[in-house]
Amino acid sequence: MSAAPFPNTARVDAFDKVRGAARYGADRSPPGMLHAALATATIGKGRIESIDTSAARAVPGVRLVLTHEDLASEIKPAGYLMAGGYASNGLQPMIAPEIAWRGQPIAIVVADTLPAAIEAAALVRASFAVEPIAVELSAEGTQTVVQSESQLPKPMYEDIVAGDADKAFAEAAVQVDAVFTTPAQHQNPIELVGTVAEWKDGTLIIHEGTQNAEAMRHGLARQLGLTPEQVQIVSPYCGGGFGQKNSLQIYTPLAAVAARRVDRPVKLVVPRAAVFHNSSFRPASRHRFRLGADKSGKLIAAIHETDSQSSRHDLFPTLYAETTGHMYAIDNFRGRERLVRTDTQAPGYMRAPFEHVAAFTMESCIDEMAYALGKDPVALRLANDAYADPISKKPFSSRHLAECLTRGAAMFGWDKRQMAPGSMRAPDGTQIGWGVAAGSYKAATAPAIARLTLTDQGRAIINVGVHEMGQGIRTALSNVVAAKLGIAPELVEAEIGVTGASPQHLTAGSWGTATAVPAASEAADAMLKALAELGQSDAAGRKPAELLKAAGRPSLSVEIRRKAPGHPDQIFGRLASGLPSAMGPAYPEYVSFSYIAHFVEVRIEPGTRRIRVPRVVSVVDCGRVVSPRTATSQVQGGVVWGIGAALREASEVDPRFGGFLNADIAEYVVPVNADIGSIEVGFIDKPDPRLNEVGVKGLGEVVMVGVAPAIANAIFHATGKRLRDLPIRIEHVLDKGDL
Amino acid sequence: MEDQQPRPPAHRFGGELTRREVVAAAGAVPLAAMLPTAAAAQSHLAGRTGHNEATVTVRTVINGTPRHLELDPRASLLDVLREQLALTGAKKGCDHGQCGACTVHIDGRRVVSCLTPAVQTDGAEVTTIEGIAPDDQLHPMQQAFIDHDALQCGYCTPGQIMAAIACVQEGHATSREQIREYMSGNICRCGAYVGIVAAIEDAAPKMRRA
Ligand code: FES
Numbered sequence: 001m002s003a004a005p006f007p008n009t010a011r012v013d014a015f016d017k018v019r020g021a022a023r024y025g026a027d028r029s030p031p032g033m034l035h036a037a038l039a040t041a042t043i044g045k046g047r048i049e050s051i052d053t054s055a056a057r058a059v060p061g062v063r064l065v066l067t068h069e070d071l072a073s074e075i076k077p078a079g080y081l082m083a084g085g086y087a088s089n090g091l092q093p094m095i096a097p098e099i100a101w102r103g104q105p106i107a108i109v110v111a112d113t114l115p116a117a118i119e120a121a122a123l124v125r126a127s128f129a130v131e132p133i134a135v136e137l138s139a140e141g142t143q144t145v146v147q148s149e150s151q152l153p154k155p156m157y158e159d160i161v162a163g164d165a166d167k168a169f170a171e172a173a174v175q176v177d178a179v180f181t182t183p184a185q186h187q188n189p190i191e192l193v194g195t196v197a198e199w200k201d202g203t204l205i206i207h208e209g210t211q212n213a214e215a216m217r218h219g220l221a222r223q224l225g226l227t228p229e230q231v232q233i234v235s236p237y238c239g240g241g242f243g244q245k246n247s248l249q250i251y252t253p254l255a256a257v258a259a260r261r262v263d264r265p266v267k268l269v270v271p272r273a274a275v276f277h278n279s280s281f282r283p284a285s286r287h288r289f290r291l292g293a294d295k296s297g298k299l300i301a302a303i304h305e306t307d308s309q310s311s312r313h314d315l316f317p318t319l320y321a322e323t324t325g326h327m328y329a330i331d332n333f334r335g336r337e338r339l340v341r342t343d344t345q346a347p348g349y350m351r352a353p354f355e356h357v358a359a360f361t362m363e364s365c366i367d368e369m370a371y372a373l374g375k376d377p378v379a380l381r382l383a384n385d386a387y388a389d390p391i392s393k394k395p396f397s398s399r400h401l402a403e404c405l406t407r408g409a410a411m412f413g414w415d416k417r418q419m420a421p422g423s424m425r426a427p428d429g430t431q432i433g434w435g436v437a438a439g440s441y442k443a444a445t446a447p448a449i450a451r452l453t454l455t456d457q458g459r460a461i462i463n464v465g466v467h468e469m470g471q472g473i474r475t476a477l478s479n480v481v482a483a484k485l486g487i488a489p490e491l492v493e494a495e496i497g498v499t500g501a502s503p504q505h506l507t508a509g510s511w512g513t514a515t516a517v518p519a520a521s522e523a524a525d526a527m528l529k530a531l532a533e534l535g536q537s538d539a540a541g542r543k544p545a546e547l548l549k550a551a552g553r554p555s556l557s558v559e560i561r562r563k564a565p566g567h568p569d570q571i572f573g574r575l576a577s578g579l580p581s582a583m584g585p586a587y588p589e590y591v592s593f594s595y596i597a598h599f600v601e602v603r604i605e606p607g608t609r610r611i612r613v614p615r616v617v618s619v620v621d622c623g624r625v626v627s628p629r630t631a632t633s634q635v636q637g638g639v640v641w642g643i644g645a646a647l648r649e650a651s652e653v654d655p656r657f658g659g660f661l662n663a664d665i666a667e668y669v670v671p672v673n674a675d676i677g678s679i680e681v682g683f684i685d686k687p688d689p690r691l692n693e694v695g696v697k698g699l700g701e702v703v704m705v706g707v708a709p710a711i712a713n714a715i716f717h718a719t720g721k722r723l724r725d726l727p728i729r730i731e732h733v734l735d736k737g738d739l
Numbered sequence: 740m741e742d743q744q745p746r747p748p749a750h751r752f753g754g755e756l757t758r759r760e761v762v763a764a765a766g767a768v769p770l771a772a773m774l775p776t777a778a779a780a781q782s783h784l785a786g787r788t789g790h791n792e793a794t795v796t797v798r799t800v801i802n803g804t805p806r807h808l809e810l811d812p813r814a815s816l817l818d819v820l821r822e823q824l825a826l827t828g829a830k831k832g833c834d835h836g837q838c839g840a841c842t843v844h845i846d847g848r849r850v851v852s853c854l855t856p857a858v859q860t861d862g863a864e865v866t867t868i869e870g871i872a873p874d875d876q877l878h879p880m881q882q883a884f885i886d887h888d889a890l891q892c893g894y895c896t897p898g899q900i901m902a903a904i905a906c907v908q909e910g911h912a913t914s915r916e917q918i919r920e921y922m923s924g925n926i927c928r929c930g931a932y933v934g935i936v937a938a939i940e941d942a943a944p945k946m947r948r949a
């Protein structure tokens with residue numbers, strides 16, 4: 001059982017990773033492989049009138065150039081991930097002359113060498129008929145869709161309502177009413193999108209880092225007229241996903257078709273500028289948040305209204321109020337979400353997609369309310385802690401937010417904080433601010449099939465649907481299987497990210513661990529039972545391998561299926577067809593979230609007004625911690641993401657010509673080592689046995705939620721400035737006298 | 740990402756520089772100016788007129804093994820390592836010298852191999868992540884990265900380790916602040932910076948003893 005905490009073991013794949021021996025998608029170079037490069041559209045929207053590939057074809061070493069004129073009948077759309085399909089865009093480029101966004105591919109070139117392919121791609125010339133564009137949230141020509149009135153499935157995308165929020169807010173003694181904006185951002189995993197496509201006897205084999213091998217498989221089958229059995233996806237390691245690699249990307253079928261045409265393996269590594277324009281991104285958004293309290297400090301009403309960027313061709317649905325509506329004991333809540341169609345590729349999920357943004361709005365307002373009431377911001381949150389879900393009135397499966405706040409406050413030394421803004425200064429004039437904010441993230445669960453094989457040599461192989469993208473799932477799987485079977489974690493091998501055996505469901509939304517680990521645990525139980533049935537006397541105290549040997553069995557395999565509470569049995573059909581099948585936060589009997597509290601110190605230098613974050617303390621309630629070492633790293637990484645989101649990251653758009661202007665990893669500024677100071681991590685580590693037997697919730701996303709408002713609140717504490725537009729930069733903390 | 744300070748580039752180093760080192764550092768200087776021999780310069784020019792068969796012969800030592808390479812003058816060292824020599828430890832994260840995932844050592848100094856024309860390694864020694872320790876052993880920096888979990892997805896890790904070893908050898912690992920500054924040419928999007936700093940602090944004295 002899950003009673004004992006798990007030991008602090010090393011990351012099981014670290015040995016390969018530090019030697020450069022872990023194999024990522026584009027590390028593959030099969031014999032005879034050719035290289036591909038893309039030419040992209042230089043307009044924001046319109047139509048290709050003519051395309052000239054003769055100069056490209058003339059480059060020595062070029063074998064093939066394909067445009068929409070070649071592919072119209074060869075590739076079908078795979079459908080949009082959020083509309084019953086498999087792809088990050090429902091619109092597949094290069095099967096029609098229409099251009100829907102700047103940077104959309106218009107040709108793929110295949111050559112003997114990469115330099116030749118790059119040189120040739122740059123020589124593809126097209127002339128376009130240009131149409132007007134709208135790429136900003138407030139631009140003329142956008143189209144606004146009220147989500148609750150749209151075709152999107154209900155009740156999933158209904159407004160979230162409890163009580164009468166408008167009336168309660170109007171009557172509230174203390175009111176906060178604020179508007180926030182957050183920019184478009186790109187996930188920017190360091191691994192570029194890279195694919196190696198090979199055909200073997202009519203079967204397509206794709207090596208590419210992904211969070212969703214099963215969707216790639218089924219999507220490519222649909223696109224190329226194959227059966228799913230004719231497609232194999234190999235992605236044992238993903239060099240960072242963060243939502244970007246959650247579905248079939250538009251480039252992969254292009255590489256697949258090119259490989260079929262030249263009858264050779266083809267590698268396509270997509271340059272980062274093209275990834276900025278053709279993979280997903282976090283949409284720009286605008287929020288009005290209203291919060292009302294009575295004089296005693298009881299929160300009585302909250303209203304959260306959002307506008308979020310979408311694309312012209314696919315509606316990216318949003319769930320901002322799912323975070324704010326369930327967070328505190330507020331009886332009157334109303335959320336209303338609108339989607340604004342713009343001329344871009346479809347936006348999508350980026351780590352804590354709605355939750356980071358929603359927490360920025362709500363947790364900033366809570367801080368403002370604390371100051372309006374003259375109450376300590378930690379105390380105000382504790383006073384409004386929820387004991388049941390305020391929307392559904394169901395209980396929480398577990399909730400230790402209060403303990404996150406109190407333990408975090410103690411670790412940080414919060415009691416030494418002086419409440420008044422601008423009251424803490426270093427001798428050199430540096431303004432010091434201490435801020436706090438909380439975060440939550442749904443604890444979701446996907447169905448899974450787990451196969452466990454044990455050999456008489458003592459090795460255990462666990463095959464289950466999940467992808468390793470750095471979160472440490474291999475280590476968590478090893479730990480849980482090893483603990484159950486009583487063997488060393490090094491003896492457990494995880495077969496994940498490769499299609500063919502168990503379905504490789506999308507790993508996202510922080511459900512990976514709560515999906516794969518309980519399934520692996522149940523498989524281990526089944527294995528123990530199967531071993532017992534071997535009928536060996538004196539089985540007690542003997543290693544599984546000894547039992548197998550004694551029974552003359554070289555190996556033994558078991559398989560289990562596991563679904564979330566409330567999932568119908570048909571969910572396994574959905575799972576098998578590569579469609580997202582996760583459930584949560586609402587389950588039949590309860591509502592489940594992970595929680596976190598972040599405490600942040602900012603320092604604003606007197607001369608430069610540079611904002612630094614020397615110190616963060618974060619305490620998490622993610623249920624049972626299955627892999628303490630990798631979990632700690634994940635919290636630290638999430639905090640780094642929050643610092644980036646609060647102070648640095650914005651994808652700048654060009655309102656005249658479309659596209660993103662800072663489409664590389666130097667101009668799109670992410671945190672580097674010198675931006676990060678101390679990040680101290682605490683875990684509540686209390687299992688949530690209602691949710692699953694191991695007691696795990698989720699971790700990878702909640703860790704980012706609340707960092708940005710904690711920083712904004714700390715900046716308020718340092719300067720007295722309430723800043724509501726992200727990212728917060730030097731120019732926002734300048735005083736008149738500084739100019 | 741310091742707003743006020745330039746990133747310490749992967750190629751910043753003190754002391755006297757040879758011409759090759761300057762070239763290694765700048766990466767983008769005109770190719771003809773750096774080619775070691777007149778013959779090579781000619782085949783380079785031939786390459787530019789469209790005969791891609793034109794290659795440049797380069798003698799280099801890679802991970803201790805002398806190599807005789809026929810190279811496309813357009814090819815970066817990163818692409819040659821990965822695509823021609825099956826040394827895939829060095830990763831491509833940007834191809835623009837912005838992320839550090841491709842960091843290798845040339846004559847003991849860290850360079851971003853994506854901005855280093857492969858032909859420029861003529862007469863030089865190249866060390867990649869595959870060459871810093873004998874097969875069955877780990878370099879103290881590799882062990883420290885494991886011990887401090889200084890990685891997550893692992894994609895930036897070979898570049899981080901190559902930069903970290905150089906950082907220690909340059910004498911830039913004497914304090915946390917200094918490590919942070921001199922490791923800021925290597926982006927880790929997973930955000931493993933706390934572990935990376937701890938690993939370098941741990942490995943530095945061990946490297947000095949070794
Ligand atoms: S790939 Fe060379 S610095 Fe990014």
Ligand code: FES
Nearest residue numbers: 891893927928929
């Ligand atoms: S470990 Fe993933 S980018 Fe550094």
